[in-house]
Amino acid sequence: MSAAETEKSGSFKGLKLTNTLTRAKEDFRAIDDGNVRLYVCGPTVYDYAHIGNARPAIVFDVLFRLLRHLYGAEHVTYVRNITDVDDKINARALRDHPDMPLNDAIALVTKKTADQYHKDIRALGVLEPSFEPRATQHIEGMVEMIAALIDKGHAYQAGGEVLFDTASMPEYGGLSKRKLDEQLAGARIAVEEHKKNPGDFVLWKLSSAEEPGWDSPWGRGRPGWHIECSVMSEHHLGKVFDIHGGGLDLIFPHHENEIAQSRCAHGTSVMANYWMHNGFLQVEGRKMSKSEGNFFTIQELLETESFGGRKWPGEVLRLAMLMTNYREPIDFSQRKLEEAENLLARWPDPVETQAQPAPEVLEPLLDDLNTSAAIQALHALAVDAAKDPARLEVYSASAALLAVGPVKADLSGIDEAAIQAAIGRRLEALNAKNWSEADEIRNDLTSQGILLKDSKDSETGERVTTWEVKR
Numbered sequence: 001m002s003a004a005e006t007e008k009s010g011s012f013k014g015l016k017l018t019n020t021l022t023r024a025k026e027d028f029r030a031i032d033d034g035n036v037r038l039y040v041c042g043p044t045v046y047d048y049a050h051i052g053n054a055r056p057a058i059v060f061d062v063l064f065r066l067l068r069h070l071y072g073a074e075h076v077t078y079v080r081n082i083t084d085v086d087d088k089i090n091a092r093a094l095r096d097h098p099d100m101p102l103n104d105a106i107a108l109v110t111k112k113t114a115d116q117y118h119k120d121i122r123a124l125g126v127l128e129p130s131f132e133p134r135a136t137q138h139i140e141g142m143v144e145m146i147a148a149l150i151d152k153g154h155a156y157q158a159g160g161e162v163l164f165d166t167a168s169m170p171e172y173g174g175l176s177k178r179k180l181d182e183q184l185a186g187a188r189i190a191v192e193e194h195k196k197n198p199g200d201f202v203l204w205k206l207s208s209a210e211e212p213g214w215d216s217p218w219g220r221g222r223p224g225w226h227i228e229c230s231v232m233s234e235h236h237l238g239k240v241f242d243i244h245g246g247g248l249d250l251i252f253p254h255h256e257n258e259i260a261q262s263r264c265a266h267g268t269s270v271m272a273n274y275w276m277h278n279g280f281l282q283v284e285g286r287k288m289s290k291s292e293g294n295f296f297t298i299q300e301l302l303e304t305e306s307f308g309g310r311k312w313p314g315e316v317l318r319l320a321m322l323m324t325n326y327r328e329p330i331d332f333s334q335r336k337l338e339e340a341e342n343l344l345a346r347w348p349d350p351v352e353t354q355a356q357p358a359p360e361v362l363e364p365l366l367d368d369l370n371t372s373a374a375i376q377a378l379h380a381l382a383v384d385a386a387k388d389p390a391r392l393e394v395y396s397a398s399a400a401l402l403a404v405g406p407v408k409a410d411l412s413g414i415d416e417a418a419i420q421a422a423i424g425r426r427l428e429a430l431n432a433k434n435w436s437e438a439d440e441i442r443n444d445l446t447s448q449g450i451l452l453k454d455s456k457d458s459e460t461g462e463r464v465t466t467w468e469v470k471r
Helices: 051-071 087-096 102-123 141-153 225-237 248-266 298-303 314-322 332-348 359-366 372-385 390-402 416-431 435-447
Strands: 013-019 024-029 037-039 075-082 157-158 161-164 203-204 221-224 241-247 273-280 281-283 329-332 450-456 463-469
Touching: 013 051, 013 273, 013 359, 024 248, 037 051, 051 075, 051 102, 051 273, 051 281, 051 298, 051 314, 051 359, 075 225, 075 372, 087 102, 102 298, 102 435, 141 157, 141 161, 141 203, 141 221, 141 225, 141 248, 161 248, 203 225, 203 248, 221 225, 221 314, 225 241, 225 248, 241 248, 241 329, 248 273, 298 314, 298 450, 314 332, 314 372, 329 332, 332 372, 359 372, 359 390, 416 435, 416 450, 416 463, 435 450
Parallel strands: 037 075, 037 241, 241 273, 281 329
Antiparallel strands: 013 024, 157 161, 161 203, 203 221, 450 463
């Protein structure tokens, strides 16, 4: 039995997951049933999240909910990071704010983009993770891990960079199943000259006076992308944790390099016991790209008439995503959205309940998150519940497990005080004739599933605003 297997001491609760590391469906056993640990790569906040970015957010939200159901909410730790130091961010800041000091421009870009991301995924019914670390909060930990890799002979300085020595790890390529000599395609000769091996990757690079940078033993610089997740996951979840997730495009090089850094720094046989990856997304049968004219952000789909000539509610987008198995490629189309919308129109509104999900919905989810089968079963429940009120609570509990339905299933999570405060700020903006701020507040509440209704007090004539959950 491997070192990784000996750490899976938790009980089997019926959950099976396809593990990219082994290319097999496996029984899931946690390292510790009292603290099941999940890490998922979050956004690099240089631009608004596109619809492809919504897929992992939704998929792993379902996994998070399922784990909470199986182990108890207090026994699951979910970490989804934000990458807020990256050369793409620097380039966007220079492009959008050329007259502003770069660090100020970066702060503006990352705040605006991260705020929009949070707003977008709230509208998609995605729960907040247990922790959402930012790369800039963990620079010291990155410096420490890089120093450890150098000390152990897995990294070296060359050409103003610190690089990971891929040849120092015989198992490198174990996740992607790519041999070292197959990983060199596309490498630029100018970059290769100072490397021991063309496939070696950057851990730390020097920054110019204008670029963001932090002090380190190797000079003022900034981290490479891969080291960030190794450090943030270890900080919150430990040297070895249960599940690491992300999109299929991250298997190589990002996740492969995370494994290399973490295993070599900590001397462990694995970084995470289970690796899960969602499939690619196409739009109307074609690869999504700006040049094809089929590139859509989540914000555009929610708030503008950019796709199919209309706006699409968050619950429709979520259901459409979950109608395809997470490991399969998905064709994001107007037809699929209309199909999801038609389903939702036939489902009754969920109610607050302490009932348990129906076995016919839970069992497909336990079988490697088979959301498409679970939704088929949920639809049959919904039809029954529409005819027989006695079935409404079981249907509601089942819908909550997937967070699908005409109304967001997490009604108990609504912060009424925050909503009233937002309504107060909007009324102040309206009284000051600040129409744009008032519209922004209304739109933000709408994205959270809260609809505002304005009327006048019959006696005073003053504006009165009430709210309700979107149905």
